[in-house]
Amino acid sequence: MLGNEKYKGDALLQKTFRTDFLTKKSKINEGEVPQYYVDHSHPAIIDPALFDVVQMEMKRRARPGHRNYTPHCFSGKIYCAECGGMYGSKAWHGDIAWRCNALPNGKTRCKTPVLRNSTVQDAFVMAFNRIIDQKDEIISICEDTIAERCDTSRLEAEMVMLKTELQYVSGLMEQSIHTNARVAMGQVEYTQQFQEYEQRFKVIQDRIAALDQERATMVAKMNGIRGYIATLRSEDRIAGFNEALWHNTVDRVWIKPDEAMRFEFKGGPVVEG
Structure with a gap:
């Protein structure tokens, strides 16, 4: 459930596909047909930034040597x-x-x-x-760090451009399929053209995924620093160990x-x- 993209308002199409239209038998898509990721396909159930932070934590816990139960x-x-x-x-x-x-x-x-x-x-x-x-000085440094290293605007601008291009290529693929269904055309030519579109689609999709991962890393870092700043502002010197402060x-x-x-x-x- 924590990894389901539908909670952030997105959708991954063709997770399964129909292998037999007569019996209506379906199977999980393990690479047999293309999958398409659609952003903002429906209203989000949880905040997308929070969803991305959860994905980062899940990946961190899945690293070799990390214990899921702490x-x-x-x-x-x-x-x-x-x-x-x-x-x-x-x-x-x-x-x-x-x-x-x-x-x-x-x-x-x-x-x-x-x-x-x-x-x-x-x-x-x-x-x-x-x-x-020295918390006043440290808070100032942390705020500068957020401004300098956690600005996601460049990544988001590039993602918007790429998603526009992705929709365009997707339209070309769909048009090619419809044309092939209506008009007699050489299947070698059609297959070659479709594969070119498909490859272009994948390159763009991979770049978007890389940018999204980079953005999620920045957001997680920013949220961690903001939580750290909030803790420093609310705390003074301590006389003994505090587990909550350790975690935060x-x-x-x-x-x-x-x-x-x-x-x-x-x-x-x-x-x-």
Whole structure:
């Protein structure tokens, strides 16, 4: 359901096709016939920007090494600076600890340390308070980042042009089919012409998909930064670990062999500690 384009007001045509018009038997389209993506075919059920953000999160969770079920707030956010692998939780002396999951050479583990929950929590409190101490400057930087790196107007303008061209090519394909049905014409010539239209259609469609993916990435980044700004504006220094603040502000934490931590916050700031 979360991946159904109809919720954002679009439609993907010919997901299935009829293999036998007498028995009315149909099958899922696995490339046998072309599919056509129609934007704004009907009123959206949910905001298209929100739909795109959900698609980005689904793809992120589907990456190799990512756990779809994250029972702990640290899951998926702590990484090994030595090999780039993800830290995972382990039972350790009656407590939960975190260590690198990877075995880069298949034999020995990285030299990055095993960390207790409390160690990561205390480090976050110190890093977050350092951000709060200069939050006005950081908010200004984040707002500049949104203006400079999250402007989707260029992408949207190109998509509008391409979609107009796509409709034109689609019309040529439809006209070619109708002409072939009414007028006797060489099938070799017809097939060649139709394949040219089809190839042109696919090139445009692929470019639109690439632009749409780029736009969705920008929108997701922009929404993350805006949420980060809102959190900074509403918070002051903290005395203890706050799970909600961790979720809303931390992008990644890199653990170094010397036990130092590098906090990368969602708005862009980095705190070494």
